[in-house]
Amino acid sequence: KQEVTQIPAALSVPEGENLVLNCSFTDSAIYNLQWFRQDPGKGLTSLLLIQSSQREQTSGRLNASLDKSSGRSTLYIAASQPGDSATYLCAVRRGTSYGKLTFGQGTILTVHP
Amino acid sequence: DGGITQSPKYLFRKEGQNVTLSCEQNLNHDAMYWYRQDPGQGLRLIYYSQIVNDFQKGDIAEGYSVSREKKESFPLTVTSAQKNPTAFYLCASSIRTSGGLTDTQYFGPGTRLTVL
Numbered sequence: 001k002q003e004v005t006q007i008p009a010a011l012s013v014p015e016g017e018n019l020v021l022n023c024s025f026t027d028s029a030i031y032n033l034q035w036f037r038q039d040p041g042k043g044l045t046s047l048l049l050i051q052s053s054q055r056e057q058t059s060g061r062l063n064a065s066l067d068k069s070s071g072r073s074t075l076y077i078a079a080s081q082p083g084d085s086a087t088y089l090c091a092v093r094r095g096t097s098y099g100k101l102t103f104g105q106g107t108i109l110t111v112h113p
Numbered sequence: 114d115g116g117i118t119q120s121p122k123y124l125f126r127k128e129g130q131n132v133t134l135s136c137e138q139n140l141n142h143d144a145m146y147w148y149r150q151d152p153g154q155g156l157r158l159i160y161y162s163q164i165v166n167d168f169q170k171g172d173i174a175e176g177y178s179v180s181r182e183k184k185e186s187f188p189l190t191v192t193s194a195q196k197n198p199t200a201f202y203l204c205a206s207s208i209r210t211s212g213g214l215t216d217t218q219y220f221g222p223g224t225r226l227t228v229l
């Protein structure tokens with residue numbers, strides 16, 4: 001059974017810091033991995049999707065890497081801003097084309113001015 | 114505007130009642146999903162549908178039912194058999210591609226269900 005763990009559970013940093021969020025998964029037979037952002041009481045917004053054959057994806061100040069063999073992904077946020085404050089969730093798609101997503105419990109990020 | 118809508122935003126239910134949560138999308142996506150989110154936890158899959166008139170149980174389907182009569186709509190019924198229904202419910206949709214290269218899931222704003 002696939003299990004996804006995110007560390008840390010919560011993170012508070014001053015504005016401007018570069019930071020790293022971690023995601024680990026137990027079964028390396030994944031199809032892809034997604035990082036999402038969730039604002040309080042709202043739905044999820046997809047940030048980055050990395051296919052199993054890829055090593056990383058970048059979008060603006062965000063960079064996500066994937067090491068499938070070790071079961072790890074990291075989300076790097078450069079020059080953090082208060083507007084980055086949210087819960088960040090990673091999810092892995094199981095190893096078939098129409099496979100289901102397994103989510104981690106999320107990292108709550110607070111960026112203070 | 115294209116997107117996913119869920120209604121209502123807040124829903125209160127008395128014990129023993131069935132309630133239905135609405136999910137509509139105009140993205141022309143074939144696949145739709147229902148997730149449940151509890152405080153401090155990730156999302157757990159309840160049901161999913163890859164195509165009209167077909168749906169599959171997810172990891173926590175007990176006490177829930179769905180239908181997929183139209184491509185745009187995937188309503189979720191929370192039945193009285195669901196023992197702990199208070200949660201945040203999220204609907205999502207994605208393109209159903211044979212190659213599977215772009216299957217980002219797009220989420221609705223959610224419905225918060227509270228059992229009184």
